[in-house]
Amino acid sequence: MKRIISGRRYDTKTAKKVGEASYSNCSDFHYWSEELYVKRTGEYFLYGVGGPMSKYSQQVGQNEWTGGKEIIPLSLNEAKMWVEKHLNGDKYEEIFGAVEENKTQVSTWLEESIKVEIDKLRDEKDSTIADIIKAGVKALKEQYKGEK
Numbered sequence: 001m002k003r004i005i006s007g008r009r010y011d012t013k014t015a016k017k018v019g020e021a022s023y024s025n026c027s028d029f030h031y032w033s034e035e036l037y038v039k040r041t042g043e044y045f046l047y048g049v050g051g052p053m054s055k056y057s058q059q060v061g062q063n064e065w066t067g068g069k070e071i072i073p074l075s076l077n078e079a080k081m082w083v084e085k086h087l088n089g090d091k092y093e094e095i096f097g098a099v100e101e102n103k104t105q106v107s108t109w110l111e112e113s114i115k116v117e118i119d120k121l122r123d124e125k126d127s128t129i130a131d132i133i134k135a136g137v138k139a140l141k142e143q144y145k146g147e148k
Contacts (some may be wrong), residue, residue, distance in 0.1 A: 001047060003071045009073045012047050015039045018095045021086035029053040031067075036074075036082060038095075042107055044079035046072040076107040 002011040013035035022033035032050035039045070049069040050056030058068035074082065083092050093099060110118075121132050 001069065001071060005071065005073055008043070008073065010037075010045045010073060012037060012071075015045070017090060019083055019087050020058065026051065032056060032135060034082075034086070036095075042072040042076075044076065046074060048072065072112070076105065080105075093109075 002013070004010075004033065007105075016039075017035050018038050019036040020034065021089040022031075026029045029051045032048060032054040034046050034048045036090070037045050037047060047069070048056050049067070051067045054067070056068045056070055057065045060066050078126075080096060083095060084126045096105060118129060118132055121127060122129065125131075
């Protein structure tokens with residue numbers, strides 16, 4: 001299924017499926033099935049299908065409902081909450097990496113030129129993106145300290 005939502009493309013054929021959960025079977029009006037996908041850009045979305053009494057139902061007449069399907073974009077935190085609710089801890093760490101105390105995973109948009117510079121630094125210094133961000137924050141703090 002492919003949808004354009006808020007100018008962004010979500011396509012189950014080109015994204016990677018990383019998890020799935022369901023309730024009951026398709027003969028049950030309450031049935032639902034959800035698949036969690038991640039795009040190459042790192043964006044997450046759900047592809048959901050359900051019966052006429054599920055959250056995926058669609059009205060087809062007055063007091064008449066049928067099953068339906070939908071794509072729902074998710075933030076990183078929403079994707080993590082979905083995985084926590086529907087999958088186990090091993091699958092969570094497979095998708096998002098090992099959980100480390102006192103650390104937070106972030107997702108952001110950067111100008112392409114900045115990303116290129118980060119990649120160069122990673123290769124040259126054999127560093128992680130986290131190491132580069134830490135060094136940048138430390139340098140900015142020192143710079144601001146000198147301006148006071």
